[in-house]
Amino acid sequence: MPLTNVAISKAKPTDKTQRLFDGGGMYLEISPAGGKWWRLKYRYGGKEKRLSLGTFPDTGLAEAREKRDAARKLLASGIDPGEQRKATKAAGEDRSANSFEVVAREWHAKQSSTWVELHASRIMLRLENDIFPWLGSRPIADITAKEFLTTVNRIVARGAVESAHRVLQNCGQVLRYAIATGRAERNPVTDLRGALPSVKPKNLAAITDPSAIGGLLRAIDAYQGTFITKCALRFAPLVFVRPGELRHAEWAEFNLDKAEWNIPAEKMKMRLPHLVPLSPQAVEILRELQPLTGTGQYLFPSARSPKRPMSNNAVLSALRRMGFATDEMSGHGFRAMARTVLDEVLQFRPDYIEHQLAHTVRDPNGRAYNRTAHLSERRQMMAAWASYLEALKADGNALMPMRKTE
Structure with missing residues (x-):
C-alpha cells in the first residue's frame, strides 16, 4: 500500500x-x-542500485514522489x-572552482610576489569592492563583455574614471x-576597448622652476614640525626616490661610509x-638623524610606533x-623636479637620470639595467645635484646650465 503522511x-x-x-x-528507511x-x-x-531522495520531514512525501518520478x-x-x-554535482563544483573570484584570487596570489605590497593591496581592494560583489560568483567563462561593462560603469558613475580603467585592466589580466x-x-574584456570615457591626463604636482625650488628648500629648512x-x-x-621607498627606508640598507x-x-x-x-649632503642628514632613530628599523618611523614607518601622508601633510x-607640490614631485632640472638645466645624460629614477632602461640586447650601471657617473650626478640645490637654497644664483656631461 502507498504510504500516507499519517x-x-x-x-x-x-x-x-x-x-x-x-x-x-x-x-522510507527508519x-x-x-x-x-x-x-x-x-x-x-x-545491477541493483539505490539513490537518496532526501530526509523526512525536510523532504515530504509529495516531494519525495516527485524526485522518484524524475529519476x-x-x-x-x-x-x-x-x-x-x-555529474551534476561535479559540474557545479567545477563551476564554483572556476568562478571569477576564485580565479582572480589565484592570479593575484601568483602575481603579488612580483609586486610591492601597496600595489598588490590596491589591486585586491579594487576587485573586492568593485567586481566580486557583482561578478565574483559567476563562472569566469560565462561572463560577457556587457556584464563587465555594466559593472565598471558603476565606478564611472561615481566619478572614478581612472579607477574604472584600472579595474577593467585587472579583469583583462585575470581573463x-x-x-x-x-x-x-x-577574453571579453578586449571587446571593451574604447567603451569607457577617456582619462584626462593628470600630472603629479611638482616645482621645476629653479628659483621656486630655492624657495621650497628654504621653507623646508624653516619647517617647525618634528x-x-x-x-x-x-x-x-x-635622493628623489618614490614616496613609498622613502618612508620604508631601513638603516640596514645604508652604508654611510661608502655613501650608498x-x-x-x-x-x-x-x-x-x-x-x-x-651625496655628502645626504650623508650629513642621516648622521644627524642616526642618534635619534639609528637603533631602530626605520630611518623615519611612525610617531605612534617605532616598528612602523612614517605615514604615507607625512611628507605631503608637511608640504601643505x-x-x-595640492596643485603646486607633492611627495612624488621631487622625482619630477630632479628629472626636469637634471636634464634641462644641468644637462646630464637622460639614461643616467632614468637609471637613477629606477625606471626600466634596457641595453642594446634588450636586457634590463643592473643596479650598478653607470654608477661612477651617477655618483657625480648626485653630488652635482646636491651642490646645485644647495646653491639654489642659498641665494638662487645657480640658474646657469652646467657643461653637458658625456
Whole structure:
C-alpha cells in the first residue's frame, strides 16, 4: 500500500532498520536512532542500485514522489539517475572552482610576489569592492563583455574614471590567466576597448622652476614640525626616490661610509634592486638623524610606533602645512623636479637620470639595467645635484646650465 503522511508520522524506530515501501521502488528507511531517509531502489546495467531522495520531514512525501518520478524518467531514457546526480554535482563544483573570484584570487596570489605590497593591496581592494560583489560568483567563462561593462560603469558613475580603467585592466589580466590555465577560451574584456570615457591626463604636482625650488628648500629648512619629518623633507629632494621607498627606508640598507643606499628588489616598483649613491649632503642628514632613530628599523618611523614607518601622508601633510597647495607640490614631485632640472638645466645624460629614477632602461640586447650601471657617473650626478640645490637654497644664483656631461 502507498504510504500516507499519517503512517509516516506514527512510524517509530525499533532495534532494527525498518523500510516502509511506497511504490515504484521508493521507500522510507527508519534507523534505530530515529532518522528517516527516502530511498529509491532501481536496477541499471543489470545491477541493483539505490539513490537518496532526501530526509523526512525536510523532504515530504509529495516531494519525495516527485524526485522518484524524475529519476524513473531518466531510467526510461537510458540514463542512470545516480551517475547523473554525480555529474551534476561535479559540474557545479567545477563551476564554483572556476568562478571569477576564485580565479582572480589565484592570479593575484601568483602575481603579488612580483609586486610591492601597496600595489598588490590596491589591486585586491579594487576587485573586492568593485567586481566580486557583482561578478565574483559567476563562472569566469560565462561572463560577457556587457556584464563587465555594466559593472565598471558603476565606478564611472561615481566619478572614478581612472579607477574604472584600472579595474577593467585587472579583469583583462585575470581573463588572460584563465585562458592560460584552461578555465576560459576568450577574453571579453578586449571587446571593451574604447567603451569607457577617456582619462584626462593628470600630472603629479611638482616645482621645476629653479628659483621656486630655492624657495621650497628654504621653507623646508624653516619647517617647525618634528625633527624626523624635517629630515625626511630634507632627504627627499637629494635622493628623489618614490614616496613609498622613502618612508620604508631601513638603516640596514645604508652604508654611510661608502655613501650608498641599497634598496632590495621587494621594495621596488619594478622588482629590481636599486642603488642610490648618496651625496655628502645626504650623508650629513642621516648622521644627524642616526642618534635619534639609528637603533631602530626605520630611518623615519611612525610617531605612534617605532616598528612602523612614517605615514604615507607625512611628507605631503608637511608640504601643505608649509603652504604648498595640492596643485603646486607633492611627495612624488621631487622625482619630477630632479628629472626636469637634471636634464634641462644641468644637462646630464637622460639614461643616467632614468637609471637613477629606477625606471626600466634596457641595453642594446634588450636586457634590463643592473643596479650598478653607470654608477661612477651617477655618483657625480648626485653630488652635482646636491651642490646645485644647495646653491639654489642659498641665494638662487645657480640658474646657469652646467657643461653637458658625456
